[in-house]
Amino acid sequence: MNAEHLRSFCTVARTGSVSAAARKLGLSQPAISRHLRLLQEIRRTPLYTRSGQGVALTPAGRELLPYACSVSQALDRARAAMSGELPQESARLTIALSHHLTMRYTGMLLRAVRDYNEEGYLLRLHLQEAYTPELIEALNNGRIDAALALGAADTGNLRARELTAERVTLLVRDDDPFARHEELALASLERETLVLPSSASIVYRRFRRALGEMGVKPGRILEVSGPAAVRSAVYSGLGIGVTVASYVENELGPGALRLVKLEAPACTIPVLGVTRDPWFLLPDQQHALDYVADRLFR
Numbered sequence: 001m002n003a004e005h006l007r008s009f010c011t012v013a014r015t016g017s018v019s020a021a022a023r024k025l026g027l028s029q030p031a032i033s034r035h036l037r038l039l040q041e042i043r044r045t046p047l048y049t050r051s052g053q054g055v056a057l058t059p060a061g062r063e064l065l066p067y068a069c070s071v072s073q074a075l076d077r078a079r080a081a082m083s084g085e086l087p088q089e090s091a092r093l094t095i096a097l098s099h100h101l102t103m104r105y106t107g108m109l110l111r112a113v114r115d116y117n118e119e120g121y122l123l124r125l126h127l128q129e130a131y132t133p134e135l136i137e138a139l140n141n142g143r144i145d146a147a148l149a150l151g152a153a154d155t156g157n158l159r160a161r162e163l164t165a166e167r168v169t170l171l172v173r174d175d176d177p178f179a180r181h182e183e184l185a186l187a188s189l190e191r192e193t194l195v196l197p198s199s200a201s202i203v204y205r206r207f208r209r210a211l212g213e214m215g216v217k218p219g220r221i222l223e224v225s226g227p228a229a230v231r232s233a234v235y236s237g238l239g240i241g242v243t244v245a246s247y248v249e250n251e252l253g254p255g256a257l258r259l260v261k262l263e264a265p266a267c268t269i270p271v272l273g274v275t276r277d278p279w280f281l282l283p284d285q286q287h288a289l290d291y292v293a294d295r296l297f298r
Contacts, residue, residue, distance in 0.1 A: 003071050006071040007025070008021060009047070012032065014069075046061075069141075069280075091282075093285055094146075095292075096127070098132050100227050111295070123288045132152055145276065161273055162272055163297055166268075167269070168207055170241065186262060189211070194240050194242060195241045196223050197226050198225055203243065214264075273297070
């Protein structure tokens with residue numbers, strides 16, 4: 001098995017086409033196609049399919065992808081080191097957050113990176129955000145190195161550990177009648193207008209499941225793009241928002257917004273730290289990731 005073949009496979013998967021990969025790697029399209037064919041012959045099963053829309057990975061191809069991308073990254077780093085272009089003690093990490101966790105963890109992550117760099121290291125951190133299913137897919141495909149995910153149905157071969165939990169709660173304007181209550185039963189939401197984040201969100205799914213289990217039928221549900229849109233809709237008086245406490249806790253107070261707890265155990269969602277197997281990380285990446293995790297959760 002040739003490392004260059006794995007590098008070509010990783011690049012094709014990430015760019016979506018043989019032609020784009022050829023341009024990126026400075027090779028001919030026949031050379032890239034040959035690399036893919038040789039890998040497929042070794043595996044003895046299809047790794048990809050080709051169509052007018054580009055290249056799509058088969059299950060066997062998705063299984064190979066993180067290993068191929070790890071080899072590709074190591075090859076790039078080795079070439080940079082040989083040419084003297086690799087800064088000493090440098091590391092690059094891509095960490096992603098579930099949308100609902102950005103307010104709670106973004107500042108903490110950036111402070112941890114600042115402390116790490118002040119200790120004499122050089123870490124380049126790239127932050128992304130998405131919904132949990134997208135984070136798990138990105139980890140499996142090697143596009144990100146670690147994630148803070150709000151719940152996860154199936155992490156497969158990824159490494160996951162529960163760090164803490166978030167509770168789904170109601171968000172109301174200060175002048176809303178619900179603002180007089182510290183806690184409400186789900187039944188109180190019968191025939192009310194609710195503002196929920198995207199159905200891709202675990203907050204949406206957990207909350208709708210809780211409503212169904214209790215037989216509660218809201219009057220109307222406004223589905224918006226995410227937690228920021230929920231907050232804006234509540235500010236505008238469009239309904240009762242559904243969110244997690246940490247996303248808005250710095251914006252609460254008289255004349256602003258209020259959180260109202262829900263009497264619903266199903267609305268407690270774990271926060272998971274999820275990473276690929278350390279085998280996929282270079283030593284300096286693992287060192288940086290361990291440092292950042294220690295600062296966040298010690």
